[in-house]
Amino acid sequence: MSARDDLAARDARVCWHPYTQHGLEAAPLAVRAAQGAVLTLHDGREILDAISSWWATLHGHAHPALVEAMASQARELDHVLFAGATHEPAVRLAEELVAAAPAGLTRVFYSDNGSTAVEVALKMARQAWVQRGEPARRVFVALEGAYHGDTFGAMSVGDPDPFFLPYAPLLFEVRRVPADGAALRAVFEELGERCAGFVGEPLVQGAAGMRMHGPEFLREVRALCDAFGTYWIADEVMTGFGRTGTLFACEQAGVAPDLLCLAKGLTGGTFPLAATLATEALYEAFLSSERGRAFFHGHTFTAHPVGCRVGLASLALCRADDTPARLARLGERIERELRGALGDTPVRDLRRTGGIVAFDLAPRPGEAPGYLSTLQPELRRLALEHGVLLRPLGDVLYALPPACTSDAQAARIAAVLAELARYRGVSA
Ligand SMILES: Cc1ncc(COP(=O)(O)O)c(C=O)c1O
Known part of the structure; x- marks a missing residue:
């Protein structure tokens, strides 16, 4: 049994997670360490923290x-x-x-x-x-x-x-x-x-x-x-x-x-x-x-x-x-990359304030909108497969990364957001 499986199994026996439906959701990420904008998992995977771990991590993880x-x-x-x-x-x-x-x-x-x-x-x-x-x-x-x-x-x-x-x-x-x-x-x-x-x-x-x-x-x-x-x-x-x-x-x-x-x-x-x-x-x-x-x-x-x-x-x-200016520049970059990566993929209301970039997915007929939509865990899983941690708010996709996020990491966040918008589009 790998360290990750072992941790997930032990977690499943004793932990109760916030905002989590344990009857439905996949095993949590087994995180071993974090540095800058990157979380390292027990299985060795590296995941880009595009949401600052619930909007908290400001300068980056483990800043000396x-x-x-x-x-x-x-x-x-x-x-x-x-x-x-x-x-x-x-x-x-x-x-x-x-x-x-x-x-x-x-x-x-x-x-x-x-x-x-x-x-x-x-x-x-x-x-x-x-x-x-x-x-x-x-x-x-x-x-x-x-x-x-x-x-x-x-x-x-x-x-x-x-x-x-x-x-x-x-x-x-x-x-x-x-x-x-x-x-x-x-x-x-x-x-x-x-x-x-x-x-x-x-x-x-x-x-x-x-x-x-x-x-x-x-x-x-x-x-x-x-x-x-x-x-x-x-x-x-x-x-x-x-x-x-x-x-x-x-x-x-x-x-x-x-x-x-x-x-x-x-x-x-x-x-x-x-x-x-x-x-x-x-x-x-x-x-x-x-x-x-x-x-x-x-x-x-x-x-x-x-x-x-x-x-x-x-x-x-x-x-x-000058973290506020740095975050604003990071937000600008993600927005610019995202507009380019989206091409003609339909999204609604692409918007930005400072380092926060968001858009709404185009509505899909017959799908329950809002936070409880089944789309959310699906999109989260897909983002993780691409190595990025996102937590869509219902139909709203957003990035809110820490200030240390590099240009290359910003481009990756934008590419994955665009990928999720396309995924939603093609399966409509
Ligand atoms: C605007 C706002 N107020 C209050 C809270 C609650 O903060 P906490 O989760 O630290 O209790 C949050 C958490 O996301 C928030 O976004």
Whole structure:
């Protein structure tokens, strides 16, 4: 039995994987190592990671500066609670995030992952309303198709279909709008003083199918939140740290949210750490001589020293390498190669923001569209046969590779995307 078969068999006996139908899906990739943009499997195959391992790996796998930051921090201070204690990596990373983020975000609350970053923002907004004497404000507004994570608050602001339908009776009230100023205004008018805030991914809605909107919508969001006196929560868990061509997507609109959620690329995609940045006004809504007005939220590993230290190293690399510009150039190259490779293969809405390139497959009669389509695992398998890791979002194919991806690797990603579009076309 090969090492790969052995691992797959052991995995099948004891593991339960995320977003995986074990009754249908093939054995998982048995990954032995990762370097740069390449995953090495136990059977010796090399697979190009065109999706940055769930949109996290920013500079490339096993970047020496990041590995060294984690190792040296673990030797010095491995973990300490963050209630009633502090440490240099947490304070320095908070200082740097405040300096790098859109102006006005002055406070950093750490947690572990993208879902908790969103959960924290929702809870801060809600509790602030209660403490500001407006307890009726409990309805959030979110974008159609949104995905913000898998905890209950994050699921509530996400679109329930198809992932969260079983939990729908347990989720709180949310209104959904398209990325359109007039629609947002209408729902703000209707909700009036019941509105707790607007939550959205700026510029690119990732799991919604890499849906893209322009920076003008973000300026409308800011203006409308100001006009209606409510909070704007920007979820930059996916878009943050250069993916859209600027360090944060909000920068492109020249506006700042009241709460900013960060994870994934915060540590260069190496370590589970998240941050929710808040304005001073929000922080002050909790500041009191009454203990009961504190923000009662915290995780065991809040502000983990290793995560904070590697976060600092990753930010330093973002600056030294100009990662946002590098990702934008990489996206341009993939788009150009893809247009060439597609030729007259029919696809819909080939689009790009920064380093994210996506298109929709042309519809095929009688085929169920969307995330649960049977096409998805088929396309994933085909891409792997060509040595590239992709995870189509239903009918949407996309690339979101790490910044270290070479020109030759970019060309290969584009060629495989075009191959998948053709495969779908000919078997129609
Ligand atoms: C925009 C957005 N928000 C939140 C999350 C949840 O992050 P995590 O999976 O780290 O909980 C994701 C994950 O893909 C995401 O894309």
